[in-house]
Structure formats: structure tokens, C-alpha cells
Amino acid sequence: MADALKIGIAGLGTVGASLVRILQERHEALATTCGRAIEITAVTARDRNRDRGVDLSAMTWHDDALSLAETADIDVFVELMGGAGEPALSAVKAALSRGVHVVTANKALLAAHGIALAGLAEEHGALLNYEAAVAGGIPVIKALRESLTGNTISRVYGIMNGTCNYILTKMEKEGLSFEACLKEAQRLGYAEADPAFDIEGNDTAHKLSILTSLAFGTAIAADDIYLEGITNISIDDIHAAADLGYRIKLLGVAQRTDSGIEQRVHPTMVPLESVIAQVDGVTNAVAIESDILGELLMVGPGAGGNATASAVLGDIADIAKSRPGAQHVPAFGRPVTALLPYKQAQIQSHEGGYFIRLKVLDKTGVFASIATRMAENRISLESIVQHSKHPVETGEPQTIILVTHATTEESVRKAVAAIKSEGYLVGDPQVIRIERPKTA
């Protein structure tokens, strides 16, 4: 059997402690599978004295991650600290700079510095593995980086934030408000005390930027993502969607178009009978559409200490199975010098169907006016629904829901602006994009 693979772990939170426990408990089985033992030789974390329920006595303790990365006797540096900046950034750089492989679950770090780190990895013959950074336990990085080699990818999209999916699922199933479901998510530990990063879509955007680079062979462009969170979604939208045969999900979508690459994170209507519409609660899902393989959808746990640890372990095992210096797996699918510049498509040129919910004064001619504004912008309608609570005209505001055939964001924005200027709207219109899976 080959020499043991020596790993150092930086960060002993939920994921780190799970990983230590699993590596210890399954030492023999892993050695059999990998053809060599995996030994944790060094660890670091914020607090040396905290009881994590695991035995660290056989490992060298480092007071900081940089010292571990720079000096420990390790083959792999496992970064589980999180955060786009220090101390993770310098520690990962230090490890790669001396040819030590890096396994990380840190999406923020990769979204901000992924290409620079990939370059460093290539330069020093090290691997940079990060399966756990996107959609937790779902092996989407491996699918894009390995299984789909040779495919040209047209679209990647998915449910990549469990907090948002939990809230949207609960709103629909129990008829509760966004606020009530957010509170419940916080109570269960599915949402942070400050939930903005999840519910405004930033977390999904970080993950999407990594998938975009892998899928299209471009530089990471985490700042060029169109972003809408779910705070604006009401139970009325969810009910209206269901009536029309749709369900609302927060999707991250990266798509190749004639004018560049679209990266969008926003509430999205997906057909009720589609597979992804059935993905409930904190579960994640990622779909990849490619020209040779076709459509691949993967569904699984997107977060949690164990699921994340499993993905990290898979990355470590891949290194253990390869012999040192023996592999060529560029971090983002192709060498950094072969990555293409990222050309952003403007959201205005986005093409697709739209759901538009309008609250209007109950006046003669409103319907005709709306239809005219749509026609003027060459928007054809799949359906128009008026939900009236009152059988006869009462002067109370009415809700009108439009579902458009494929059109452009620009046309929709113009039509909605024109409708707004007519003076019969009550409150703001709600506009939700529709996304259709390629197959069923």
C-alpha cells in the first residue's frame, strides 16, 4: 500500500468536526478504498479548548491557519473556515504555493478569488477541489468538471439555497406569509439571525458564479449577476402560480445567449409537473443542459455538517486515489490561461415567459388598456386571469394575472411602465420570470 495521505484541517466547526469523526471512524474502510490511509496530521481552529466531541490528540495543533498551511507536514490542506478574505485566503495561497493540494467548501473565497487560486494550483502542480462549495452534497462540480468533459453546455440552473426553498415550500404548503415562514426557518436553524445573505439571493449568486465558470469555461464574474431575492413573494403569488400550473422557486440560472452569458438569481416560476418543481424544503437541485449528454438533474442535501463533510471527503479521497503529481484536473475545467473572458448579457435582453400580477381599479376599459399595452410591445399572452372576489363591479381593486409567451425583459419592462402610467394600478406590479426545463 502507498504512503498515507497526510491532511491538515483548518476550521473545526460542524463540518470540520464531522470530517474528523468520519476519518477516524472509517479509517480502515477508507484505506481499502483509496489504496492508502488518510491521516489527519495537523489541525487549527479559533478555540483550542472547545469540546468538539472528537479526539485531536494525535494531531499537531496550530494556532493559525497560515502557520498550518505554511509549515505542517501535509499533502492536503482542507479549508473549512469560510469567508472570502483572511485568514482563509492567505492560508490557501500558502498551501498551493508549496504544492500542497487544497480541498475547500468555501464558496465566498472561490467566487472572489477562484481563478487566482486555480492559477496558483496549476503553477505548483496542486489540485484545488471544492465539491462542497456548491449545493453541498450534490456532486455537481464533479459532473461539470469530469463527467461532462467534451460537452458544450447551454444552461445550468438550480435551487441552491435551502433557506429560500424551505420558506417558499412552507408558504405554499401551509398558506403562511413570508415573514412567518422566515421566523420558523430561523427557529429551526435553517436561516441565520440576519437572513439577508440567503433571502436576497447573494448565497445563490456565489454558487452560481462558480458553476458558470465551470460550465462555460469563463472567468468567474460574481459581481455581474442579476439579483432578486424572495422577500417580495407573497402568498397570493404562490396561489396564482399554482392556479396557472406553476410553482415558485428561487433559481440561480446561467445561460449562454447570442449576446453573452446571462447570470440571474431571482424567484422563478417552474411548471408544476416538472421534476425540479417537486424539490421541497431545504433540499437543493442543479440541472445541466448540454449538447451531447442532454439534460442532467441532480437533487440532494445542499447543506448540513454531514452532507458537506461527505463532499469534502469525496474530494480528499480523489486525491488519495491519485498518486502525487499524477493528475491534470484544472480547477475550472480548463487551464486558467485557456479560460475565456466573461461577456455579460444584459438582463434587458433576457428572453422567456413572464408572470405579471397587477392590482387594478375596477373600471371599465382597464382590461382593454392592459391588452393594448401588451400588444404594443409585441407580447403575446398565454393566459389572462382575473381573480375577482366580488361577482359584480363594486369599485374594489381587482387582481389581473397575465402569463406571457416568450418575450424579452425589455418589452415587459416597457409594457409595465406604460400600464403604470395609465393611473389605474393599485400598488406595484409583480413580475416573475418563467423558466422551463428543456425536457418535460
Add this chain to the structure above:
Amino acid sequence: MADALKIGIAGLGTVGASLVRILQERHEALATTCGRAIEITAVTARDRNRDRGVDLSAMTWHDDALSLAETADIDVFVELMGGAGEPALSAVKAALSRGVHVVTANKALLAAHGIALAGLAEEHGALLNYEAAVAGGIPVIKALRESLTGNTISRVYGIMNGTCNYILTKMEKEGLSFEACLKEAQRLGYAEADPAFDIEGNDTAHKLSILTSLAFGTAIAADDIYLEGITNISIDDIHAAADLGYRIKLLGVAQRTDSGIEQRVHPTMVPLESVIAQVDGVTNAVAIESDILGELLMVGPGAGGNATASAVLGDIADIAKSRPGAQHVPAFGRPVTALLPYKQAQIQSHEGGYFIRLKVLDKTGVFASIATRMAENRISLESIVQHSKHPVETGEPQTIILVTHATTEESVRKAVAAIKSEGYLVGDPQVIRIERPKTA
């Protein structure tokens, strides 16, 4: 850049021709991704003169696969001939015996000889990759063999035969009979002229036997699979299932139980709202339940020249990215000597819910008798439905449908036999097992 990876392809049918075309058209892009070119240096097929729409002039033609495997100047032997026996078997053995890696899409070969071939691969330091052999383009082999390293797997199940799923989907959507849908599948090329291998479940069984070995680390036991096809499923079953909140799918299921491993292929009721229930038409899906990661479900194309070629290409690219002699990836997840013996659980001890449809004479006391026979076998019922076409007793046979809570196959068989002996049954009872995904 490293030396080119030289491959020989045996079999130039739909998949083989797709593969040649893709390797030629995407030569540069693949070289960038893999860090070395992939060159087809040798080919063989049944008919040298057939026009396959691809240029074979740069390759050495071999009249038979064995000569190619034994003598060609290749690093990888790609076996796309199919069939459990010759000429595939000897050719693959010959390639492995001289340390040439093998990539194959041949499920029948692996089901029959997988472990022997894996042993040969290990002995000679070669890789045996077979992503395309199970569920076509879905990277389930990679997920089990790599991503889930360290996990203990409890159940693997899935829709692995597109023909059956197409027929069942069409029956439900269009209210047609099994025979009518089979004919349509044959017309569209989704079913063979002799469809028995697909519709009787044998194809699914081959694939399941490979997944079982990978999932549980056991020897392949393709002959120890409980098998029921879909020929017995009527449109009445499908409607009754829908009424009760279920959909019928042909599943292959491998499950660890206290008494051994269950391998079963049979029509299965899955909850309508589950993700796998939404997998329609020729699409495949495989779910893996494991202790660290949780549940992972993958959905994608299970057959077709391109999807299969994509999986084969992924396997070739994995070899191209590794340097010769530099990897340790046992074909079935652990070295052949570390594989456990397969211990078969008897179908009689299977535990789960059951759907039972009985056609009975319209006599007083029948309902009570059925309920009594169930109770005598300690079977508790989730629901009982009587579908009567007639509002009053007419003497016409009635249909009674039972859905049980979790019970054993043995109890159900005893109860059904007891009911049969009562003399009020018309025709044979229909019994369909219920399978529940772990999550939602």
C-alpha cells in the same frame, strides 16, 4: 503537454460512430481540458464497408476485436460491441491483461464477468471504467465509486429502463393499454422487435446488479434478483394508483436488510408528489441513500447514442487526465479481494407497503372476509377503496383496492392465498409493492 492518449474502439454502431465524431470535432477542446490529445489509433467493427458518416482513414482497421485488443498501439480499449460473451469478453480480457485501460458500455458483460474483469484490471494496473453501462448519461457510477467514498449505503433504486418508463408514462397520460403503448414504443424505436428483455425487467436487473456491487461492496449477483416485468400492469392499476396518490414505475431496488441484500426489479408504486414520480418517458433516474450524505437523486437520459457516448467520453477523459500507472480506482469501489460475499435476502422477508387489487363477486360478507384475512396476517390497512360502477348490488363483480401499511411479503402472500381460497375472487389478484423515498 503530455503524450497523446491513444485509444482503440471496438464497435461502430450508434454509440461508436457518435464517439468518433465527437473526438474528431472536439479534438482541440478535449486536449485543452485533459492536458493531452486523445487520438483514435485503431478501430474494429463487423462491417468495414458500411458508411457511418465519419472518417476512419487515420485509424488502423482490425478485422476483429481480439486482434485490436491484443496488438494495437493503444492506451485505452473502448468496448462498444455489447453482449455478455464473445467477442467482447476475450477482447476486454486481452486488453486488461497487457495493462491497457478499458472503457465499456456493456452492462451484460459486467453483470456476468465484472468481478473477474476487475481482478484482471487490478493485477495489471489498468482501469476499468463503465459509466455508460448503467443509466446511460447519468453519472451514477462516478457518484458511487468516487463522490460517496466513505459513505455506508443503505438503498439504491431507480428507473433504469427507458422502454418501460415510456410505456407506463404513455399508459397513464393517454389512458391506453399496455399493448398499444408497447406498439408505439416499437414504432418510435424505444423498444426492440422482441421487447421481452426490457419489459420483463432483465435489462434493469443487469444494471441493478452492477449498482448493488458498487453500493454494498459485494460480488455481483445478477442471477439472484427477484424479477417481475410490467406486462401485467393494466390501465386500471394505473388509475387506481393515481386515485390513491401513487404512480407506477418499474424500479430496480437494492437494499441492505438485516437478513441480507434485497435485489428486486418490479412494478412499484411511488408517492405521486415524490421527485422520482415525475420522471417521465424514456428518462432514467437513480437514487442513492447513504448515511453521511443523505439522499442523492440523479435524473437524465438513460440511453441513446449521444448520451451514451458522452458517458464513454467522460470515462476516457478521466484516464487522459490521470497519468499512466498513477491511479488507484478499483472498478467496484474496493479491491476485488476486499469485496464481500453476496448474501441474498429472500423476497418473502421484504418489508414495505402493498397495493392489492381484487375483483370479487358482489356478495354480502366479502368485505368482512377480506378484512379478516388481512387481520389474521397482522396486516394493517392504510386505505380500502371499493370502485363500484353500479350504485346498488347487481351481482356484477366489484373491484376492491387495499393499500397496506408496512408489512412483509410473506404476510401478504398468505393473506392473498387465504382470500383466494374463499371462492369469491374473480381472476387473479394484482399485488404491487410500494416504495417510499427516504425524504419527501
